[in-house]
Amino acid sequence: MKRVPALMALVLVALAGAGLGVPARAQLLNDWRVACGADKGAVRKEGTDWHFAPSRDFCPGSGGSIRDGQRSEITTRKVKATTRGAWLFSTMLTFRSGRFEPFDLFRISDGRKGCTAPLKVNVTENGQMRFVSGVPEPRTRGCVTRVTTLAPSERVIRRDGTEHLLEILVNFDGHGGFETTLYLDGRQELYGVYVPGDPEPPRSQTFSFRHGVYAREAFDFSMVSRGLSVREVRPD
DSSP: OOOOOTTTTEEEOOOSSTTOOSOHHHHHTTOOEESSOOSTTSEEEETTEEEEOOOBOOSTTSTTOGGGOEEEEEEOOOEETTOEEEEEEEEEEEEEOSOOOOEEEEEEEOOOSSSOOSEEEEEOTTSOEEEEEEEEETTTTEEEEEEOSSSOOSSOOOSEEEEEEEEEEEEEESSSOEEEEEEETTEEEEEEEEOOOSSOOOOOOEEEEEEEEEESSOOOOEEEEEEEEEEEEEEO
């Protein structure tokens, strides 16, 4: 895949004036906390680093049983779905496991129940990544889930503790849709677009970011997300 400079076309959004600090809406997507709760010690923060280990899934409707899968996730605060702008998620990631179960590493959530998130980064059994999206179908009260990337990533998330630079650029269009570009170790690997379905499904009201390990099957692992940050950016 063609090499691209790691986000060279982006610059930090200029602050409105000296001393004003980070724009409030940028802080909303960089304010992380444990999602739904977790088993003791499964998710912990040390400075700007987050450590993840197996936990039962305590989100509503999951039953709280590890047999129903596992969820060791953190989540940001919410922004309105009418928000326009681009945000860059960035972290140095290490993952260790002797197992090869697939799992979700990053998600853009709108709080929906009974349907796949608007976007999730799914790590397959061999470590390749792909984008998966769900769109509610109001006429059938179901959910249409689809892989939104033509091919999985060429580079992989290794499970031997190799450190990777993971960058995810999310550009919200202000109408409930967004573009997402994923970079691994400085190379663009995935690109996808999410648009609300037609005709007129229930629209997302808010969006938030989630990061960690969510899997349908429980398995042993350890993951460290070092120097995690989310910054608002703009085209140069």
